Amino acid sequence: MKLSRFGTKFTERIGINELMEDLGNALNAGGDMLMLGGGNPSLIPEITDALRKQTESILADGDAFSRMIGIYDTPQGKGAFLEALARLLNEQFNWGVTTENIALTHGSQSGFFCLFNMLAGTFDSGRKKRVLFPLTPEYIGYADSGLSPDFFTAARPDIDLLAESLFKYRIDFNAVDIDDSVGAVCLSRPTNPTGNVVTDEEVATLRALTEKQGIPLIIDSAYGTPFPNIIYTEANPVWDENMIVCMSLSKFGLPAARTGIVVARREIIKVLSSMTAVLSLAPGSVGPVLAQGLIADHSIIRLSREVIRPYYERKAHSAVRQLTQELAGINFRIHKPEGAMFLWLWFPDLPITCDELYQRLKKRGVLVVPGHYFFPGLQEDWPHKHQCLRVTYAQDDTIVEKGLAIIADEVKSLMA
Numbered sequence: 001m002k003l004s005r006f007g008t009k010f011t012e013r014i015g016i017n018e019l020m021e022d023l024g025n026a027l028n029a030g031g032d033m034l035m036l037g038g039g040n041p042s043l044i045p046e047i048t049d050a051l052r053k054q055t056e057s058i059l060a061d062g063d064a065f066s067r068m069i070g071i072y073d074t075p076q077g078k079g080a081f082l083e084a085l086a087r088l089l090n091e092q093f094n095w096g097v098t099t100e101n102i103a104l105t106h107g108s109q110s111g112f113f114c115l116f117n118m119l120a121g122t123f124d125s126g127r128k129k130r131v132l133f134p135l136t137p138e139y140i141g142y143a144d145s146g147l148s149p150d151f152f153t154a155a156r157p158d159i160d161l162l163a164e165s166l167f168k169y170r171i172d173f174n175a176v177d178i179d180d181s182v183g184a185v186c187l188s189r190p191t192n193p194t195g196n197v198v199t200d201e202e203v204a205t206l207r208a209l210t211e212k213q214g215i216p217l218i219i220d221s222a223y224g225t226p227f228p229n230i231i232y233t234e235a236n237p238v239w240d241e242n243m244i245v246c247m248s249l250s251k252f253g254l255p256a257a258r259t260g261i262v263v264a265r266r267e268i269i270k271v272l273s274s275m276t277a278v279l280s281l282a283p284g285s286v287g288p289v290l291a292q293g294l295i296a297d298h299s300i301i302r303l304s305r306e307v308i309r310p311y312y313e314r315k316a317h318s319a320v321r322q323l324t325q326e327l328a329g330i331n332f333r334i335h336k337p338e339g340a341m342f343l344w345l346w347f348p349d350l351p352i353t354c355d356e357l358y359q360r361l362k363k364r365g366v367l368v369v370p371g372h373y374f375f376p377g378l379q380e381d382w383p384h385k386h387q388c389l390r391v392t393y394a395q396d397d398t399i400v401e402k403g404l405a406i407i408a409d410e411v412k413s414l415m416a
Contacts (some may be wrong), residue, residue, distance in 0.1 A: 006085050006147065009144070009147070009398075011354050012016040012144075016159045017355060020214035020222075021402075024152045028407065029248060032365055032396050033139050033365050033366075033367055034365055034366045034367065034399050034402055034406070035367050035392075035395055035399070036366060036367060036368050036392050036393075036395065036400065036403040037085075037368050037369045037390075037392065038367075039251075039342075039392065039394075040255055040392075040394065041218070041250065041251045041252075041253060041255060041341065042069075042311065042312075042315075042341075042394045043226045043253075043393055044101060044253065044261060044308065044393070046101050046360075047252065047253040047307060047308065048221060050294065050299070050303060051254065051290055052254055053078065053307050054118050054290050054293050054294065055290060055321075058289060058290070059135075063126065064289070067143055067285070067289075068285050068286060068289040068359070069285070069286070069406065071256075071285070072281060072282045073104075073282045073283060073285055073288075074152065074273070074282060074353055075274065075276040075277035075281070075283075076099075076102075076103045076104065076269065076273040076276075077097065077102070077103055077104030077282075077283045077287065077288060078104070078131070078174075078283075078285055078288040078293060081286075081288035081289070081291070081295070082099040082102045082106070082153060082193060082294040082415065083099055083102075084292055085294045085295050086098055086099050086100055086101070086102060086259070087296075088226070088295050088296075088298055088301070089226070089263070091298075092226060092298065092301060093226065093237050095239045095263075096264060097239070098265045099129065099266065100260070100269060100281060100308055101263055101264060101266060101269060102261065102263050103121075103260060103261075103262045103264075103272045103276070104259060104260065104262075104277070104283040104288060105259075105260035105262060105272070105276060105283060106258045106259075106260065106276075106280060106283055106284060106302050107168075107248065107250065107258035107259065107260045108141075108220065108246055108248045108250070109260075110258040110260065110279070111246055111272070112141070112142060112145055112186075112220070112246065112263050112275075113145045114246065114275045114279075115132050115184075115218065115236070115268075115272065116136070116142075116145050116186075116264070117144055117145075117146065117147050118268070118272070118275070119131070119153065119183045119184040119215070119216065120146065120151060120183035121146065121148045121185060122148055125355040127382070128148065128181070128307045128363070129180075129181055129182060129183030130150065130151055130153045130181060130183060130377070131146070131151065131152050131153075131182075131184050131185070131186055131377070132153050132154070132155070132176070132177075132178060132182045132186070132377070133152065133153070133155070133185075133186060133187060134154075134155050134176045134185055134187055134206060134323075135154060135155070135157050135169060135170075135171050135187055135191065135196070135198060135343075135372075135377075136155065136375050136377070136378050136386075137152065137169075137191075137193055137194060137371065137374035137375050138154065138186075138187070138188060138191065138192075138197070138374060138375070138376060139188050139191075139193070139220065139374070139390070140369065140373045140374055141377075142186070143373065143376035145237075145315070147177075151377075152256045152334050152377030152379045153181075153379075154375065154376065154377035155171070155172060155175040155176045155177075155183070156171055156172065156175055156378065156380075156382065157169035157170055157171060158170045158171070158172045159319075161333070162313060162327070164255060164324065164333055165324055165327075165332060165333050165334060166212055166320075166335070166336045166337045167332060167334075167335060167346065168196065168334045168335065168338075169191075169194060169335065170202070171198065171202050171205075172220070172277075173205060173208055176209070177217070178209050178210065178213050179213075180213075182213065182215060183215060183342060184215055184216050184217075184218055184244075185209075185210050185215065185216075185217050185218065186217075186218040186219075187206075187218075187219065187220065187221065187236065188219075188221075188222065188223075189219055189220065189221060189224050189339075190222035190223045190224055190235075190338060190339025190340040191232055191277075191340070192222070192340055192342065192359075193342050193344050193371070193374050193390035194224065194274075194335040194340075194342070194344040195299065195316070195336070195337040195338055195339050195340045195341075195342050195343065195344060196334055196336070196339075197224075197231055197232075197233050197235050197339045198336040199221075199235075200235065200238075203219070203238065206240075207242065207243065210242060211242045214229065215288060216243060216244050216251055216264070216268075217242065217243050217244070217345070218243070218244045218245075218246065219228070219238075219243060219246065220246050221237070221245055221246060221247050221248075222248040222250065223251050223339055223340040224237075224253055224339065224340070225237035225299075226247075226251050226301055226304070227247070227250040227300045227301060227303075227304040227308075228251045228253075228304045228309075228340060229301075229304035229305055229306045229308060229309050230251060230308060230340055231311060231338065231339040232307065232309070232313045232316070232337065232339055233338045233339055235339075238410045240266040240380040241264075241314040242262075244262060244263070245262075245263040245264075245269065246260065246261065246262050246263075247260070247261040247262075247263070248260050249261075249262065249287045249291050251308075251341075252300065252304065252308070253314055254287050254289070254290060254291065254305075256283065256397075257286050257287030257290065257313055258287065258290070259283070259284065259287030259288060260282060261269075263400075265325055265399075269377040273306070278282075286413045288317045290325070290414075294349070312393075312394070315341075315393045315394070315397070315400070316343070317337075317392040318335040318397070318400075319343055319391075319392075319400060319404060320334055320337060320343065320400060322404050322405075323343070323345070323404055323407075323408060326404065326405060326408035327408050327411065327412070328413060330347075330412060330415055331347070331349045331410070331415075332345065332346065332347050332348075332349055333345075333346045333348075334346070339395040340393055341393060341394040342390050342391060342392050342393070343390075343391045343392075343393060344389075344390055344391075345386060345388060345389045345390075345391060345407075346384070346387055346388050347387050347388075347411060348384075348387055349387075349415060350411075350414065352414065352416070353370075353372070353386040354370040354371045354372055354385075354386050354387060354388055354389055355370040355372060355383050355412070356388070357370070357389065357411070357414070358370040360380075360388070360410055361406065361407060361410055363411050364406050364408045364410065366403045366407060368389050368390065368391050368403075368407070369389065369390040369391075370388075370389060371385060371387065371388025371389055371390060372385045372386050372388075372395040374388075374390065389407075391403070391404070391407065
């Protein structure tokens, strides 16, 4: 069988596919694999209870249940959800959006696939444009979503070395070249994999640069504001018609519902909705219906601020404290955890690659993600790419503690 170029692309080694296969295989096999690799959120009791109450209310209303499971929505998404979200964004943040500025997708991953290929690639003139990541490392799921070669470009960051074995990436604006070859600029905030939160000042500078060039700035807020608000530092949610803000219900507690949210100018929403119609007729209804009540009364903001954020912040501090103690005397650093649900570990003197370390840890029953996958668009072979690991602290405390202890022990055995 011969495949098209499109089909052949998906026979190659794809980081996000390997990650999800590893997670699925480990779950299916059972046993004692410590799952510190994926991005699945914690099952937080207060959030689960809130969603269960929404479910019970829907089940008690036969018409609501039937509409949720038995009727297609429009390609743009469920109208009542869009209306509730527009009201929330306007009342809480004064964004000035209407339902024409919002579309739903089957999770953020499919949304970014559509947005990237809408804004970059080959144009009618024959000219090619790329998506620029102004701060790398970046999300593993972006890497293979472009449909043409040389689709992404990225800038190396500045690195601030901080006290207590911490460090922080900052945008090096001298390395960020937004010229006519760039079709869009994209960053995640908080950043997956590092937990970095790009500052309000850095966002303002990027907004000015992209507006001057006439291209959109895409903010991936899957972990950020306004919900689930897994941010431990100051970060204000912003949007205007030169921006595209992408949100998700996954990290709030609905990963299986696969509900992505895109806020953008009307022209982009129309094209995105047409893409959804072609790819899948309409977005799913389960996530929007379950979350609609929480959005309508704004309790999704309260739960994010008062439950989700402190829950993950406590786990982040606990994980940093454990690693700092167990790796005492080893040359290592942890990216300052400012949000999301990951620790980004850097071992400058690692005698093997992070991929080899990943394989060794896998044999010891700990699943992590090697760092080299998180540098889409960076052309140079920066040694730093092969010295890092992403570790999630979203699992139960006992699992995280056991996994971190094994990671520390393996690293110490390599660097003794």
